Amino acid sequence: MEHRVDLKTAALSQTSPGVTELAVTANRDERTAAVVEAVLHGKAIAIPFAKFNDGRGFSIAHLLRSDHGFRGEVRATGHVIPDQALHLLRAGFDTANVVNAEALFHWQSSLAHYKGAYQKAVRNPLMQRRLATQRIKGEQRAAALSEKIAKTRDLTQRVREIADSVEGRITFSTSLGKEDQAVLHAIVSAGIDVDVFTLDTLRHFPETLETLERTEKHYGIKIRVVTPDPMDLEELIAHDGEFGFRTSVNSRKACCMIRKVLPLNRSLKGAAAWITGLRREQSAERADVDHAVWDADLELIKTSPLADWTDGELDAYIKANDIPVNPLHDQGYPSIGCEPCTRAVSPGEDPRAGRWWWENEDGKECGLHGRERRLEVA
Numbered sequence: 001m002e003h004r005v006d007l008k009t010a011a012l013s014q015t016s017p018g019v020t021e022l023a024v025t026a027n028r029d030e031r032t033a034a035v036v037e038a039v040l041h042g043k044a045i046a047i048p049f050a051k052f053n054d055g056r057g058f059s060i061a062h063l064l065r066s067d068h069g070f071r072g073e074v075r076a077t078g079h080v081i082p083d084q085a086l087h088l089l090r091a092g093f094d095t096a097n098v099v100n101a102e103a104l105f106h107w108q109s110s111l112a113h114y115k116g117a118y119q120k121a122v123r124n125p126l127m128q129r130r131l132a133t134q135r136i137k138g139e140q141r142a143a144a145l146s147e148k149i150a151k152t153r154d155l156t157q158r159v160r161e162i163a164d165s166v167e168g169r170i171t172f173s174t175s176l177g178k179e180d181q182a183v184l185h186a187i188v189s190a191g192i193d194v195d196v197f198t199l200d201t202l203r204h205f206p207e208t209l210e211t212l213e214r215t216e217k218h219y220g221i222k223i224r225v226v227t228p229d230p231m232d233l234e235e236l237i238a239h240d241g242e243f244g245f246r247t248s249v250n251s252r253k254a255c256c257m258i259r260k261v262l263p264l265n266r267s268l269k270g271a272a273a274w275i276t277g278l279r280r281e282q283s284a285e286r287a288d289v290d291h292a293v294w295d296a297d298l299e300l301i302k303t304s305p306l307a308d309w310t311d312g313e314l315d316a317y318i319k320a321n322d323i324p325v326n327p328l329h330d331q332g333y334p335s336i337g338c339e340p341c342t343r344a345v346s347p348g349e350d351p352r353a354g355r356w357w358w359e360n361e362d363g364k365e366c367g368l369h370g371r372e373r374r375l376e377v378a
């Protein structure tokens, strides 16, 4: 029987997903294929070590996390020793195979004994303090900004508060839905410097793409269009076909991850703040959306200046300011995503009922919002 230690809890690992094995010599294509395979089939990725002193497995684990954004289980197999427990954990491994249940004791001792790492950058207390300070400061700045935003209902003033409070690049990801069109209008009216981009999943309705063109003309701006990594897409289609997202929740989440989540993470890299058009009224999932929160995962302040706006306020704002909107909203589409995954809803139906309608009602998100969601996707 196989025994595995969970490096975070130092306990025997209880879960037992299948594995996709990845050689320590894997190139980018092979890593991509392994990630797609693991995501599609809910598997762990196992990296085998021929010798404990072969460092290549550590690099591969690190690349799976940093380059591919893989958040599923990464397992060390083969010749790894208890003294490496902390290093495995820091490189991105979740679990390690242990010879037998008795050997678990040595792994637990190692995890308990070595409280730090020998590398200068990690053991340096200054560095550790800096990281903790960054998180605390981020949370404090987000709380202060949230308070400022809540003091006014004027949307232009709200986005101005964001620009005044944040140092560094501010991004705005627009889906071209009516919430985001209202936020864009406020950004342009406020004359603030914001990196505006949209994720083109290559599956959009023609009406959405026409809305993009009309919006650019209307405001005299260029919206950065971000597309999925062609290699990731190729792998996805090779594994699952063009419409595989209808065959299982895992396949649907893999599709959303490759077409939306990974391109989003790429676009947000290095940003200080991210403006979204989330509103509490949109769904039960979004009922607790705050005006500004520190996103520790993305290391930025995530803002939602429309969080407490009602449907009525939003529609009135759009009408009063003659804001261009996607014509599909008037045809029963309150929430507009990819064409094959979005249908019109009937009056009184949940606004997000038209998204992935063949799935359970719970958790109808694509992984763009919420750390838990991104983890779930992976």
Ligand code: SF4
Binding pocket: 201, 203, 245, 252, 253, 255, 256, 257, 259, 260, 337, 338, 340, 341, 366
């Ligand atoms: S919404 Fe549908 S087509 Fe679009 S990325 Fe998600 S699964 Fe794929």
